Amino acid sequence: MTHQPRWALTGIYFIIALLVGVVLGSVVQTQFNLAALQALGVEISPGQRIATTLHDLTSFAPLYAVLFAVGFVVSQAVAVLLSGWLGGRCLALLCTGGAAVGLWATLWLVNTLAPPPTLIAATRGVVGFVAMLATAGVAGWLFAWLRKRMANAKRPRGFSGMAIVWGVGSLAAALGVGQQAEAQEVEESQAEGAYQIETLAEGLAHPWSLAFLPDGRMLVTERLGRLRLLSAEGDTLEASLGGVPEVFASGQAGLFDVRLSPRFEDDRQLYLSYACGNELANHTCLAKGTLEDNGLEDVSEIFRAQPAKQGAAHFGGRLAWLPDGTLVLTLGDGFDYREQAQQLESHIGSLVRLNPDGSVPDDNPFVNRDDARPAIYSYGHRNVQGLVFDADNNRLIAHEHGPRGGDELNVIEAGANYGWPIATGGLDYTGSRVTPFEDYPGTEPPALEWTPSIAPSGMALYSGDLFPEWQGDLLVGALVNKEVRRVRLSEDASIAEDVEGLFGELGERIRDVRQGPEGAIYLLTDSPEGRLLRVMPTHSSAISN
Structure with missing residues (x-):
């Protein structure tokens, strides 16, 4: 044998x-x-x-x-x-x-x-x-x-x-190792040719957020910890305003959103969200200060997410004012701490609602519960990086990153559970299931889900006159798709339609999307040499309307 x-x-x-x-x-x-x-x-x-x-x-x-x-x-x-x-x-x-x-x-x-x-x-x-x-x-x-x-x-x-x-x-x-990745088809914009894009500023180090001052000047946060002051034409007036809090900058951590006080012309106060701490113990923090000619004064930290976590991922960091003068801050799940998004004794994976001084409003949904952090407004979130308040329809709208798929657009209700990680349409990055459930009793389903993931970033609700066909629509930055998705919510906000992709010809990661005072659309591109872009109609008649 x-x-x-x-x-x-x-x-x-x-x-x-x-x-x-x-x-x-x-x-x-x-x-x-x-x-x-x-x-x-x-x-x-x-x-x-x-x-x-x-x-x-x-x-x-x-x-x-x-x-x-x-x-x-x-x-x-x-x-x-x-x-x-x-x-x-x-x-x-x-x-x-x-x-x-x-x-x-x-x-x-x-x-x-x-x-x-x-x-x-x-x-x-x-x-x-x-x-x-x-x-x-x-x-x-x-x-x-x-x-x-x-x-x-x-x-x-x-x-x-x-x-x-x-x-x-x-x-x-x-x-079957080595299977080729599915190619994603990039949708042609229906509005291509109806706008022109101009560069206002270049050389921005991973810009994250944009805010407009009443006199036309602009503030841009850079993730590394700089707050840049630009003229209305995009020229740098101050490359790095003083007084910015010390920032933990590593990976996804850094300086995030900037928002003016609703009474800015009277109090000159602005708010900054940022990562604070170090690699072994860090938080999402919120500070306020008074804007002077060359920097911030009277800066104080008014909120710090608890408990501390390790790593440099998933901080959230978007801010939005509500009509009652309270401020909503989005938080991430820290990636390795996803189960804490379901635990009310932790801020991780939640949205918090605060008074302008950082105190907790008396009518927050969990303020009277001993087993909950009183600042929590909603929970069950993964990493919320888009947040707007729709004043016309009195609704707070947020989107969050899923893992492999399962990016979500949600209309936020006080005290609601948005499911992560119990319910999601996405898989873990390894291909394994995060959960057996795409929906689960007691959790809110998304109005819109993106699978494959688009990696949503900044978001604006367009209300200007320069692009009348976009009025009332959401403009959602997409880091993976390198474009902006135009999304339309139904009247009852139960479902949303992803209408089209815009500005894909740029081929750049879009970090923030803002509507300017004149109705133009402003974009920040995420790279070591990021840009501030302005989108205007191509037709002079549209500009004059």
Whole structure:
């Protein structure tokens, strides 16, 4: 009887062990994600658990296979070589420990280099992290046990790294790794040719927000912590106004929104939202100050989101005034803290409503509850970066980033739960399900959902006369699509229609969208050399109306 060569058996055993590690890892991460939801009181049936687990085996496992294989190839090769150097001893121990260390090193590298703080959600906690490493250890032990069986069968000795490479290639092919990304078709703007775009200012370092002063001058925040003063023509009058609070600038953290007091001409006060603290303990903060000729004076912090969090992602930071003189500030979930968006004892993942001095209004929805932060106005949000108040229809409108898909446009009601992370139409960045539910009892469905994600940013409600066909529509910046989406809400605000894409010819990430005093549209582009742009009609007759 002809035996298979040792290198072929090594490759087969390696594939078996690798597949076991990938399947176990996928199953474990799913169960930890579901357990986090159950800890919030979410009911998950056995059928939903099985369906979610199977989904993740087809959508999460291919990506995880690539990550897992990197450390597994290296660790098992090193383990076999060390065992050989030790005379064939300790193979099981070396393969088991090596596989766990290999996965740990891979996850550390990915979390260090990738934009999200923690790529695989199940590894956010110590128990989940150790459980994932344990699945790698099982795969390593299995590989050692299979090799030992082969050795006991007295087949030719030797080790072939090529077999492992071949095995990984076969696994990748089996799992469908390397599928081409779906190309997104960019919709042609119906209004193309009806406007002209001019550059007012250049060289802005990741500009984030724009505000107009009564005399026509403009304030622009730059994420690194600068508040720039521009003339009405876009010339820089002050590259960096003094008195801006100290900002934690890293990743998505930095200086965010700027809003004038509703009584600015009398009190000269403005409000700034920003990230404060450091990488290990940071918050979204709100400060107010008085604008003088060369900077801010009497600056004071009036709100700080609690508790502190780690990382530099998902701060929210948009501001909007309500007709009663209260101020709404949006907050993010910190990426790794998504379950706290459902916990009223935490500001994380909520919208807060404040008085101009930072105190809490007496009529906030949770002000009389001992188990809630009294400033919370709504909760269940992921990362809200667009906020406007529609005075004509008396409604507060917000949008928020989903993960892979599931960007939402919501009409905000006091005390309402907007679902994250219990209900979402998006998947995690790894392809795994965040939750089995796209809607869930007690949570508010979005008026509009974008899947695939457009990464919504600044938002304006257009009410000017220069573009009459856009009156009453929302203009939503889209970072991924590199355009502005025009959105129309129904009269009862129950649904919204994404009408068209605008300004896509720029090919730039749009960070903020504002309507100017004259009815023109102003855009900020997000880059190290960002621009302030003004959009005007091309027809002189439209400008004069």
